[in-house]
Amino acid sequence: MVGQKRYALFLATQDSEFVKSTYGGYFNVFKSLLADEGEHWDAFRVIAGEFPDDKDLDSYDGFVISGSSQDAFADDDWILRLCSLVGKLDQMKKKILGICFGHQIICRVKGGKVGRARNGPVLGLGRITLVDEAAKIGEYLDGIPTSLNIIKCHQDEVLELPESAKVIASSDKYDVEMFSIGDHFFCIQGHPEYNREILFEIIDRVLGLGYIKQEFADAAKATMEGTGPDRKLWEKLCKTFLKGQL
Template sequence: MITLGILITDNGPAPLLEQHGNFADLFERLLNGSDVAFEYRHYSVIDGEFPASLDECQAWLITGSAHGVYDDLPWMASLKTLIRTLHEQHSPLVGICFGHQIIAEALGAQVEKFSGGWNLGIKAYQVSEQLPCFGNDGVSEPVTQFAISAIHQDQVLTVPQGARVFASAPRCANAGLVWGDHILTFQGHPEFYRQYEQDLLTADLGVAFPDEELQPALEGLAEDALDDRKVGQWIARFIQQGVAEK
């Protein structure tokens, strides 16, 4: 069993907590659907709670957040220091949405609001590199694309040194990044299953999503394929492989 430290950078919107749980709960749900066994430790880094020792966990995951990496809050500086240390030690690390962005920024990327606005709903990402964690799922054909939920304005605009882009979309060029065999990040949200994304987009979050993006997103949620479980399996395998290599 692998001990995974979930670095919580937001609990999630209050209106959704009772029904769906917080962001850490969503990741446990996702990874518990894989064929890798995990036990979890939670660290509320948004409240200044960090591991006393990196030996407390074998691998790490950084959640999404309503914050932007440019908000430059005190806990973000500590998180970036932790990211750089994990990178230097080649410790397995996964980042999702904000996690993807702050890892990239900590390692030299530029992260800003995308000039094209919001990305909402189920988005398809094209795969440009076959990663070992794909495992081909028992088939010989390579992975060419995957679809997961998205809700973001901010994006990683430049590729940091040492990273490779393995997934992209027309309106999100650097949607999936990998560093060696120890860091894997996604701009989209594999932990947001269909009903969660639906409830998120229709909740009163104090954000006015543009109709030209929101309406197609809501329609797509009823029709489009979603690869959340598949991507969850990739993440679990990546962590398992990284722990075995370390």
């Protein structure tokens, strides 16, 4: 189709059995947030070594990097390959939306520092606040309120931003909740694609694996009592950045 918009999702995580059975995989979870009718979306499971050919990169209008249970500062082969790919896309000035792990990978590629979260891991609904300068950073922030609810699930954080980056939002626990670089990198530490069901399944799964204590799990679920993520606002924000939809 002439003029059809094309986007690619780099999946840095495996699908849980719950996500596969309920949504058909994280690819569909992301598409439900970001995709519009008439667009073509491809998924590359980079954690399993699936990458696009360099010759095909220019055919895409934008890219999304998902979250992951892996560390963005690790040197696994696929992570280094992903870093190299992000560097190529940076040179091409292709738009990339980085989510959680993706947010940290972009920081790493551009010369920042990522490591274990100084104030500890977070799991549950969190509230982030736009910094005072955010209104000057991008048109995609037009009409977005100064604070937003988002589901968070991470044990690492951006420790030092690249020199070229600008902080968009922070929270009481993390200095960098969102940042941008130029007009082609937009990075979010939280998970705009997650909903209550996905969060609760993750909590139950990591609790069953012994990664967290019951008290931590209960507190994580309690963050969702009577409230939820601002999904429609996140959809607007992410689509506006990725596609220029004002």
